[in-house]
Amino acid sequence: MKSLLVNRVYKYLFILLSFTCFYSCGYEEVANAEYPEDQVYIAGVYESMIYKINQITEKENAPFRYKIDLENNKLIIPLSIYRSSIKSEINTSVQLGIDNDTIPKLIESGILLGENGSVPDILPEGKYELNTGILIQKGEELGKFDLKIDIPFLLENLDKRFVLGIKIINSNTKINDKMSLIVVDILAAFIDAYPNFTFQMNDAQPLEVAFTNTSNFCLSYEWDFGDGSPVLNIAEPLKHTFPGVGIYTVKLTSKGTRGNLVTTTKIVHIWEDVTANYIKNPGNPFKKAGLVSGRVDVLQDWKYTQNVLSTYSSATKIYVGGYQGDNGGVMDFYANSGTGGALKNAKIYQTLTSLPAGLYNAGFIPFSFTNENDCYFVVTRGDSLPDIENITTDTDIISYYHWNKSIDEMKYGVEFNLDSPQNVTIGFVVSNVSGARVKIKSVFLSK
Numbered sequence: 059m060k061s062l063l064v065n066r067v068y069k070y071l072f073i074l075l076s077f078t079c080f081y082s083c084g085y086e087e088v089a090n091a092e093y094p095e096d097q098v099y100i101a102g103v104y105e106s107m108i109y110k111i112n113q114i115t116e117k118e119n120a121p122f123r124y125k126i127d128l129e130n131n132k133l134i135i136p137l138s139i140y141r142s143s144i145k146s147e148i149n150t151s152v153q154l155g156i157d158n159d160t161i162p163k164l165i166e167s168g169i170l171l172g173e174n175g176s177v178p179d180i181l182p183e184g185k186y187e188l189n190t191g192i193l194i195q196k197g198e199e200l201g202k203f204d205l206k207i208d209i210p211f212l213l214e215n216l217d218k219r220f221v222l223g224i225k226i227i228n229s230n231t232k233i234n235d236k237m238s239l240i241v242v243d244i245l246a247a248f249i250d251a252y253p254n255f256t257f258q259m260n261d262a263q264p265l266e267v268a269f270t271n272t273s274n275f276c277l278s279y280e281w282d283f284g285d286g287s288p289v290l291n292i293a294e295p296l297k298h299t300f301p302g303v304g305i306y307t308v309k310l311t312s313k314g315t316r317g318n319l320v321t322t323t324k325i326v327h328i329w330e331d332v333t334a335n336y337i338k339n340p341g342n343p344f345k346k347a348g349l350v351s352g353r354v355d356v357l358q359d360w361k362y363t364q365n366v367l368s369t370y371s372s373a374t375k376i377y378v379g380g381y382q383g384d385n386g387g388v389m390d391f392y393a394n395s396g397t398g399g400a401l402k403n404a405k406i407y408q409t410l411t412s413l414p415a416g417l418y419n420a421g422f423i424p425f426s427f428t429n430e431n432d433c434y435f436v437v438t439r440g441d442s443l444p445d446i447e448n449i450t451t452d453t454d455i456i457s458y459y460h461w462n463k464s465i466d467e468m469k470y471g472v473e474f475n476l477d478s479p480q481n482v483t484i485g486f487v488v489s490n491v492s493g494a495r496v497k498i499k500s501v502f503l504s505k
Contacts (some may be wrong), residue, residue: 096143098152098229099237101200108169111135112245114275114315126316132187132206133249135242137224139201141194141231150194150231152201156183157225157239164241170221178219178243185211186222205242209316212246220244251276251314253322261469266299267326269308276312276320283308284326303330327473329419329504336410337484341500342423343386350374353383360389360485363405368394380406382497388425389498391433391488399492402446407485409441410503414479419504421459421471422486429494433461434487437474446487456482461496471502 102109111123111133125134139152158180164170165177172178187206194201205224212220226238252274260266271279271294281290284307285300300306306328311321333340338359346355354369356362357380367377368390377397382390393401420437434449437456444452457472476482484503488496 096141096146096150096231097234098139098141098150098194098226098231099234100224100226100240101138101140103237103240107239108164108241108243109135109137110243110245112243112248114248114277124315126209127206128316130206131209133209133212133244135205135207135244137203137205137240137242139192139194139203139226141199141201142234146194146197146199148230149196150201151229152192152194152226152231153228154188154190154192154203155225155227156188157223157227158221160223160239161221161241170241170243172219176219178221181207181220181222181242181244182211188224207244209249212244212249216247216250218246220246248275249315251312251318251320253279253310253312253320255308255310255322255324257308257324257326263299264331265302265328266297267328268297269295271295271310273310273312275314277315278313280311281308282311300326300328303328327419331502332505333502336413336503337408337501340502341387341389341498344381344389344500345387346381349376350378354378354390355381357381357389357406360406360408362407363403365398365401365404366391366406368392368397370397384497385425385499389486389501391431391486391490391496393490393492393494395492400494401488401490404488405443405485407436407443407483409481409483411481412479413476413482415476416505417473417475419471419473420457420484420502421469422501423469423499424461425497425499427461427463427496429491431462431488431490431494431496433490433496435459435461435470435472435485436487437472437482437484439480439482441481441483443483443485443487446489449487469502 123135125136127134141150161170161180170178185208189203192201192203222242224240224242226233253276254272256270256272258268260268279291279293281295283298306326307323308326309321309323311319313319339345339357345358347358349356350371350373355378360380362380366380368379370377379392380390382388389406391401391404393399422435432446434446436443436449436458438444438452439454439456444455449455449458457474459470459472461470484501486498
């Protein structure tokens with residue numbers, strides 16, 4: 059038994075020594091093995107050779123792509139050369155150069171085309187600075203360098219894009235040719251702030267206005283609604299309630315990349331609806347005169363030319379038109395082939411007697427637009443509307459809106475000012491083709 063135990067111990071010792079010898083030899087072989095050859099390439103090119111500078115804020119998990127040097131008026135774009143190796147035992151020197159030969163090919167392939175097919179310009183020599191000699195120290199992976207671009211040049215060309223090809227042309231370390239070129243693509247507009255906004259009135263709550271921020275390249279926002287309310291420092295105010303009817307100057311001030319402040323100003327007019335005070339039968343729905351039964355009739359309280367009468371009533375032996383029963387009642391211009399086909403200079407109008415002096419907003423809400431129509435909403439002095447061919451030249455016309463295409467339903471109008479009380483006629487003048495039709499849901503007048 060003792061002999062068997064001794065033999066087993068010797069056996070285990072032999073196996074252990076064998077493994078120790080094997081692994082020590084293996085480590086020695088790895089230590090003496092040759093490492094892969096060092097290579098240098100431009101950092102970031104593994105994602106895309108196009109390096110875009112077109113935003114003022116950094117993307118999530120992405121580096122900030124520029125710096126601003128206000129003292130020297132330079133846009134600085136940090137770049138770097140990367141050395142890939144397991145061990146770096148020498149200093150690596152890299153020589154850079156400008157290589158724009160690839161740019162025409164990138165444009166032709168569509169890679170460098172902008173919105174609407176726009177083509178970038180090559181950044182002119184003398185408008186940038188580039189350190190072309192890069193040194194990567196022993197033990198380091200990166201050699202950093204800056205592309206510096208003149209800010210005044212960009213400000214003079216805010217409507218353009220500029221590109222510049224930068225290439226590794228020489229190094230004491232092997233160059234990765236597939237990743238040796240980067241094309242810097244700069245949208246000049248991003249260097250300046252473009253604050254802008256739209257707003258939408260609320261018919262149900264006339265003092266409440268919805269604002270939408272449509273700004274570009276802005277770092278901050280300051281809203282001044284011009285009504286004495288506190289200034290808001292937020293991107294989206296969404297809705298603002300003004301204190302009453304009036305004209306307000308709304309300002310949006312934003313900071314740009316250079317710390318410059320830019321202000322956009324728009325006028326917001328809170329109108330008082332005075333439609334019921336001056337316009338009879340304004341619509342939504344329109345009332346019919348009741349000359350006949352059925353869906354087609356004449357509009358109550360509105361005047362019209364005879365070619366508006368599009369339908370013959372056999373029961374009453376008269377033509378009617380101008381009113382149609384959609385939506386409970388709409389104003390209707392219908393080019394009926396049975397009553398002469400296309401309309402020429404058809405009119406529906408109403409005179410507002412002794413309209414007081416002041417600033418007004420008059421207009422309409424469309425209901426439908428079918429086929430080819432040439433439609434004018436007109437505000438004019440006196441008691442009648444001009445012919446369609448004279449609308450742009452008639453000196454009595456105060457204002458007009460030309461509605462000549464299919465649209466989504468919304469409110470359209472014109473502003474006009476009266477310096478004294480006077481008769482004012484509002485209405486529509488329409489010419490169209492056979493089978494065409496326009497319908498109006500309502501008209502309005504605000505002061």
